[in-house]
Amino acid sequence: MSIQSWNFHGLGTPWTFQFLKNLVSLNKPSIIFLVETLSKKDKVGKVKKAIGFEGMFVVDCQGQGGGIALLWKNKDEVLLQSYSINHVDVVVSLQGWNQFRLTGLYGEPNRAKRKSIWDLIRHLHSQIQLPWCLLGDMNNVLCQSDKRGGCLYPNWLIRGFQDVLDECDLQDMELHGYLFTFERGYGTHKWIKIRLDRALVSKSWSECYKDAKLSNLKTSTSDHIPILLEPNTICIPLSRHNLKFENAWLREPVCRQIVQTSWNREYNASFQVKIKTCLEEVSAWGSEFTGNFKQRISRLRKSLTVLKVLEMRRRFIDIRKLQKT
Incomplete structure (x- = not known):
């Protein structure tokens, strides 16, 4: 089982849709949380069908922005609890796994309204008895080292976010790989890198899934990089068998x-x-x-995905340059 989260800024380009399909093919997540779909339910439904998922819950975009969606592989494994324009809260019951609460969260982009998200987290915490995991684009950092470039992040936002985690006894999971999940002004003197996407878990959740791992998937067609949460990363050794001559x-x-x-x-x-x-x-x-053909094929596919994304970015930059001229 794994859970994938990505702020992908809509389905407006064919390479974004293809990139999402590639991510699903490579990582085989059981659940996907999408932020800023910029779409209505019918368009997200086409995505669900294309990646072979059965379950879906969509909060439509508001005007030209927003929109969130939770998609899951098997329709009977997720039960909706509550939702808003900023969150989808469900109970996850996968066979062979401990039942837990999952909240896909989209932090308020408007800093003046950030307190409403903190109050939402507090409210959810008061209702939740199961092991709990919040995953998504929090639109907030926990310390100044979560950001490089540009002005310092406002301390009142950092303190407010930290206070919520302390009050709700939530742990910020370590991110493996590249430390930042959002970039703007790539390759220029205005290059800004921030860690906005993260997973927050309760103590009971971390005790259930002691070997859980949160990874940065490194490449993206959006300015946000997808993250992948693997609750259990222990490798089960295969039984020994006699090697046959090929x-x-x-x-x-x-x-x-x-x-x-x-x-x-x-x-x-x-x-x-x-x-x-x-x-x-x-x-x-x-x-x-x-031996290990599957692993070798997987590595090659990932390399191919990276090359495709780089080529898409190059084309996009070339188009932008032509438009400016």
Whole structure:
């Protein structure tokens, strides 16, 4: 199970839609929280269908901005509790996992209205008995080191956000990978980097999922970078099995060389010993050569996704330059 969150600034471009499909294909999340959809329910429904999800709850955009959506893989695993233009609160009941409360949160962009979000968190906290996780674009930082470039972040906003976390006994999860989730003015003297997207969890949630990991997915077609929450990242070892000889190895010159070298090295050994030694060395090479295909394919797909995003950005910048001229 994993949960993905992304402020993707709408479905206005085909590469944003394709990038989202690629993220789902690579990370296979059970739940996705989308912020600033800039869309109505019917358009988000097309996204749900395209990625093969069954469940969806959408809060339509207001005018030209906003809009949030929660999508989940299997329709019977999520139960809606409450919602507003800034949040979707659900109970998650996945088979084999501890039941917990999940709140997808979109922090108020208007700083003058930020207190309303803090009061919303307090209100939700007073109602929640289950282990609790808040995930999304908080539109706030917890310390000055969460921001680089531009003016200092207002201290009253930092203190207000910190007070909410203290009152509600919420922990800010460590973000693995790139430290920032929002960028503006990339490559210029006005380049600003901020960590706005995060996961906040209750003590009971962190005790249920002690090995949980929050990762920055590094690339994006938006100015926000997607984040991925994996409640349990323990790898379960596969059972051992005998390696079978693959006919494809016969086409590899290295395989022939390994057999020849192994056989000649055991010149005075018995036939059985030669076979055993040769098999061990070919098996070790073969395991490295053809093993972990899924992992290798996954790495290549991720690299391809990064290249696609970089190419999209380059094209977008070129278009902007042409428009200015």
